[in-house]
Amino acid sequence: MAGSGTAHLRDRDDIVLTVEDLVVEFPLGRGRKVHAVSGVSFDLAEGETLGLVGESGCGKSTTGKAIMQVPRPTRGSVRLRGRELTGLHGDDLRKTRPQMQMIFQDPISSLNPRRRVRDIVGEGLSIWNRDRDGASRSRVDELLSAVGLDPETAGGRRAHEFSGGQCQRICIARSLVLDPDVLICDEPVSALDVSVQAQILNLLEDMKARYGLTMLFIAHDLAVVKNISDRVAVMYLGKVCEVGPAESLYARPTHPYTNALLAAVPRPDPEAGSTSVPLEGDVPSPVDPPSGCRFRTRCPRAQERCALEEPLVRPVGEDHFVACHFPVHAADAPADAVAGVATMS
């Protein structure tokens, strides 16, 4: 996997955000660099939620930030409603900011501890001069109620007086106050307890319905991603492995990596037994990624071709794409499909 290509980009009128061949590299000096994101493409249609899933270090957060142009991508294109963002500077770029907002993993550290909740949530409005005639106050109150906080009691308090789940609600209110088109959620529930995680996931679904959001949901938990997403993209070491509708991708994973990720999900059922076929070893260093398919060093199906030639994204089902030379066929039983295939490392 770990392939490139743009075959999975859709040609439709309702595409809000298109990311094409996005590359983000960080120089290390002496000509070496971290290949954080290497040619990632995907698109988001109006009102859709795309889940971006992968292990730590696969470049999923970097992708989210590069879409926001912080840091700017090294190469590639990011188009918001047809408008290219990578070339924009200064005031032109600033004017696109209200259209795209982000929420982060650690809700407590993303709130200024010295400011009151009402000021934190309303700051965007005053920056964009939308706070005339007390409109700001009612908008902030509306958002705080929408995320399940009482504006009267919560508005005057500071972040340390709230729990992690409540802080994430405040972050969500802040991100929605300017009525954005696209909301990028970077691991918004991974720091929270399961009970609170469920509250926040339900809240995001409510907010999406109420404010007509298009969401990019970045997470490492496959069950969480499936719950909230319409489509899912699996990333590995800076590349996209597999993209498809959530139902079809989870029911018929065709990339060996997707397969391994799904097998590793812990199931809250003692009868299920341990079905895990855990991947051996760790993700290779993004400084010196493997040649050809980047997953080949851990792939149970890898052949010689995988080292020589990078797989391109190609269709395997309706709106379902994979970047692999030897995909797992839907007919194969996922766990034993690997038996008898020569392993190369």
Added chain:
Amino acid sequence: MSIAAELPVPPATPDPVDPLLEVRDLHTWFDTPRGMVRAVDGVSFTLRRGASIGIVGESGSGKTVLSRSIMNLLPKKAAVPASGEVLFEGRDLRPMSSKQMRSYWGPQMAMVFQDPMTSLNGVVKIGRQITEGLRQHLDLSRQDADAEAVRLLTSVGIPAPERRLGEYPHQLSGGMRQRVTIAIALACGPKLLMADEPTTALDVTVQAQILDLLARQQAERSMGMVLVTHDLGVVANRTDDIAVMYAGQIVEKASTRTLFRRMRHPYTEALMRCIPRVENPSHTRLDAIPGRPPDLAALPVGCRFAPRCRYAQPECLAENPPLFSDEPGHEYRCFFPVGTSAGAEALERNERAGSTAAGTTMDLLTKASA
């Protein structure tokens, strides 16, 4: 240790097959300016030699303080001297000083922590961190200790262990670091391993590797293990017993199979229902548990879970339920248990009334978002 003669024979415990660890009515309280924080409030359980138990609960349920209390790691000044015993092979650890505990930490009981980066010393080479205990407790020579360290690193699945001995923690990935902390914990062959959220900081694939590794080591060494986690999915097929904690108390305890088949406490049920599952279709509404656990400094008189419970009745607000049992080894703290006629009636009453006795609306409890 030959202390078998001193082993007290607890009359209440059914079939005490040589218990390795017995926690009896343990209380750990902290005196704070806000009042007495009752972090662990009367916890009892028994762990047989070579068996494993999972302690499950939300943040603030007291599970970490419980594990630290068992290990006797809490600063004596902070914790209020309260009642209860932690019997390790029949000997109470609670009154022991840190100096006395040194002969236990390592060869008798060891711990794996949540964050492998902060539990390893960043400026000491991995080899020295592993051999420190070996040299201290087992009196090995430097060469023997190094050889043992290589063997340990191999057994926890670290490739090229000889080279790793000379490296620092920052040169390893998170999963590798956690393997090193497990190797350190296993070094002196402890009889009891405490693992406090050992995989929370790790990715799913690495989590599966680490949990398999812990289970394998536990079986091979017939070591007792206490696995503390907030995720029921993690313990579901990896421990013999499960104890669910809420607000400083164990609210349900049973063998893993029994707990999943016949869960009795509404909190256990709620924890199960709020986990998103890969089998379910996308956009399935999750049954979140509304609200938050109670403030441990201002606990309610009645059942501590009542304000968040779908089954809550007036009795629940008046009195904290004691532990009930309807089959051997299965205990729960509830007047209206799940899966019984009393529970079904209570739920039906609340559904008819539209709210529980604690005043929480049923609507909020079934598809809560706020």
